[in-house]
Amino acid sequence: MNIPTMMNGAILPGNSTVEFRNFEVPVPKHGEVLVRTKASTICGSDIRCIYREHTGKGPEGYQKGMIAGHEPAGQIVAAGPGCRRFKTGDRVIIYHISGCGVCNDCRRGYMISCTSDQYRRAYGWQRNGGMAPYILAEEKDLVALPDTLTYADGAQVACGFGTVYEAIEKVGVCGNDAVLVVGLGPVGLACLMLCKALGAQKLIGADISSERTELAMKLGLIEASVKSVEEVRKLTNNLGVERAFDCSAADAGRQLAIRATRKWGKIALVGEGGGMTVNPSPDMIHDQKTVYGSWVTSIWRMEELVERLVRWNIHPETLITHRFPLDSAAKAYALAAEAKCGKVAVCFDEELK
Numbered sequence: 344m345n346i347p348t349m350m351n352g353a354i355l356p357g358n359s360t361v362e363f364r365n366f367e368v369p370v371p372k373h374g375e376v377l378v379r380t381k382a383s384t385i386c387g388s389d390i391r392c393i394y395r396e397h398t399g400k401g402p403e404g405y406q407k408g409m410i411a412g413h414e415p416a417g418q419i420v421a422a423g424p425g426c427r428r429f430k431t432g433d434r435v436i437i438y439h440i441s442g443c444g445v446c447n448d449c450r451r452g453y454m455i456s457c458t459s460d461q462y463r464r465a466y467g468w469q470r471n472g473g474m475a476p477y478i479l480a481e482e483k484d485l486v487a488l489p490d491t492l493t494y495a496d497g498a499q500v501a502c503g504f505g506t507v508y509e510a511i512e513k514v515g516v517c518g519n520d521a522v523l524v525v526g527l528g529p530v531g532l533a534c535l536m537l538c539k540a541l542g543a544q545k546l547i548g549a550d551i552s553s554e555r556t557e558l559a560m561k562l563g564l565i566e567a568s569v570k571s572v573e574e575v576r577k578l579t580n581n582l583g584v585e586r587a588f589d590c591s592a593a594d595a596g597r598q599l600a601i602r603a604t605r606k607w608g609k610i611a612l613v614g615e616g617g618g619m620t621v622n623p624s625p626d627m628i629h630d631q632k633t634v635y636g637s638w639v640t641s642i643w644r645m646e647e648l649v650e651r652l653v654r655w656n657i658h659p660e661t662l663i664t665h666r667f668p669l670d671s672a673a674k675a676y677a678l679a680a681e682a683k684c685g686k687v688a689v690c691f692d693e694e695l696k
């Protein structure tokens with residue numbers, strides 16, 4: 344494959360627009376690979392912290408002029424010296440944060456919370472990401488993408504599906520459980536897909552957007568949509584669900600998730616930002632409930648998830664409703680910002696269907 348020396352990459356100036364800049368195609372150094380981007384999906388966090396305005400601080404701080412996109416998957420086209428496992432031709436997912444590798448968080452595989460200010464760099468935030476034809480990645484950030492999964496499947500594994508898999512593993516979900524997911528954006532839908540694969544039979548969804556609720560119904564991921572605690576109780580013998588996930592980040596959404604959970608139930612908070620109003624005694628203490636916070640996942644759990652996706656024969660790309668070429672990235676972000684459709688992807692080559 345002929346690798347060009349220059350490429351166009353999409354950057355987000357922070358005023359709900361997309362700009363293109365010309366970048367050198369990087370040459371991988373020791374322990375690095377150059378990946379031909381095949382699919383790069385847009386996340387709610389991109390919209391909240393970068394696209395509309397640059398609100399993020401610290402780990403969520405976007406560095407001006409960086410190529411956006413923290414959800415890429417692609418194929419290695421060049422490997423630098425010293426690579427130990429991955430080689431040219433391999434299909435890969437990139438864990439979206441490159442960590443220092445030696446802090447306690449990195450050693451646990453949670454590079455998301457790497458404590459090194461000097462070396463923690465998230466793709467699409469503090470180092471160049473997937474909204475370009477090529478992306479330079481560190482070998483240690485790669486997860487092998489099985490042949491039976493598409494690149495569009497792979498792109499959603501790290502941030503979207505990995506995140507909810509982590510939350511699901513924290514609270515535990517199985518066929519015993521009725522599950523409520525509040526916020527039916529791509530993250531909430533991913534949560535439902537995995538809960539269903541794990542055997543949960545009664546899946547209930549809540550969203551203020553009728554389009555999103557309809558999509559969840561159309562995909563067969565929920566049997567009912569609700570707006571209130573009372574509606575959830577009616578569906579669950581007046582007891583509430585065993586497990587709930589907030590993927591809305593809204594105060595009202597979090598309240599619904601917590602209050603619609605039955606005694607001894609467990610709730611995971613996934614949606615990011617904003618606040619939460621709780622009355623600890625009636626909402627949590629007297630009903631013996633546990634609320635978990637869950638941030639992304641570890642790279643080893645991501646590897647396990649990829650194996651399970653194949654085993655369960657489920658495809659994250661089912662959630663993609665729109666695909667755009669890179670030069671239409673502005674349309675792609677604008678659509679994602681409306682928060683009415685499923686997952687929006689920027690695609691290349693065979694993934695541009």
Ligand SMILES: NC(=O)c1ccc[n+]([C@@H]2O[C@H](COP(=O)([O-])OP(=O)(O)OC[C@H]3O[C@@H](n4cnc5c(N)ncnc54)[C@H](O)[C@@H]3O)[C@@H](O)[C@H]2O)c1
Binds near residue numbers: 555590615637
């Ligand atoms: N914890 C993590 O590690 C992690 C990782 C990735 C994304 N996230 C966060 O997860 C959230 C979901 O991501 P997404 O890409 O699906 O975002 P999204 O914005 O597309 O979806 C959020 C959904 O919540 C709905 N919503 C808003 N207020 C509501 C309310 N009061 N009740 C019910 N629904 C309501 C919206 O209509 C929307 O459909 C975002 O906050 C994102 O930043 C967290």
Ligand SMILES: [Zn+2]
Binds near residue numbers: 386388413414503
């Ligand atoms: Zn994301």
Ligand SMILES: [Zn+2]
Binds near residue numbers: 443444445454456457
């Ligand atoms: Zn680290």
